[in-house]
Amino acid sequence: MVYPAKLTPEAIFQAALDLLEGGGDGALNMRALAERLSVRPSSLYRHYPDRAALVAALEDHAALALHGALREASRDLPPGEALGAAAHAYLDYARAHPHLYGLMLAPRAPAPAGPGPGKDLWNHVLHLVGAVTGQPDDTGAAVAYWAFLHGYVQLERSGGFGLSGPRGGFERGLDALIRGLSPVLP
Structure with missing residues (x-):
């Protein structure tokens, strides 16, 4: 049995991440987490005051990871290509980490929106x-871009494309969106 004094926020977080990634939001509860760590549930509250605080930490982790994926994919590319590469990285992240994305x-x-990983992620999308668009604070265009990506992910996850699949719809929609946002692309 792990002694509570040896229990760390990092160990709790990692076990919570494993529960979430393995079974979704429904698998993430304090009793199951304590069981996984071989401690009593009350031991967890020394490090995380409640489930909401743990979920907030997991959300921050997801935002940091998605931000890193978008940044890496778009690095050193011309604006239109960077936006396209970031869109593919977004889709890849949502597919690889469906429960973190969903959370x-x-x-x-x-x-x-206060400062933190979620705001940093939004600011990166706004920058891309x-x-x-040629407008540094083009919130309307950033919302359109994010809505397209999230809508696609949700349709894909729900089976909304049916048995025939999206048939190139992501690429076609992304191309139309990027062209529509650009004042110079034909």
């Missing part, structure tokens, strides 16, 4: 889109 973009009440 990060789960429905919630609107709230002001602004490089294409």
Whole structure:
């Protein structure tokens, strides 16, 4: 049995991440987490005051990872190509980490975005889109881009494309979107 004094926030976080990635949001509860770590549930609360705090940490982790994937994919590319590469990285992340992605973009009440990984991710998307539109703070275009990506992911995850699949719809939609955002692309 792990002694509570040897229990660290990092160990709790990693076990929570494993539970989430392995079984989705429903698998992530404090009792199962404590069982996985061979501690009593009350031991967890020394490091995370409640499940919401742990979920917030996981959301931050997801936003950091997605931000890193978009940044890496778009590095050193011309604006239109960077936006396309970032879109593919977004789709790859959502496919590879469906439960983290789902947690990060789960429905919630609107709230002001404070500083942190989620805001940094948004600012990166805003920067990529602004490089294409020529407007550094083009929120409308960034929302359109993100809505396209998220909508595609949700349709794919729900089976909304049916047995025939999307038939190139992602590429066609992405191309149309990038061309529509650019004041100079034909």
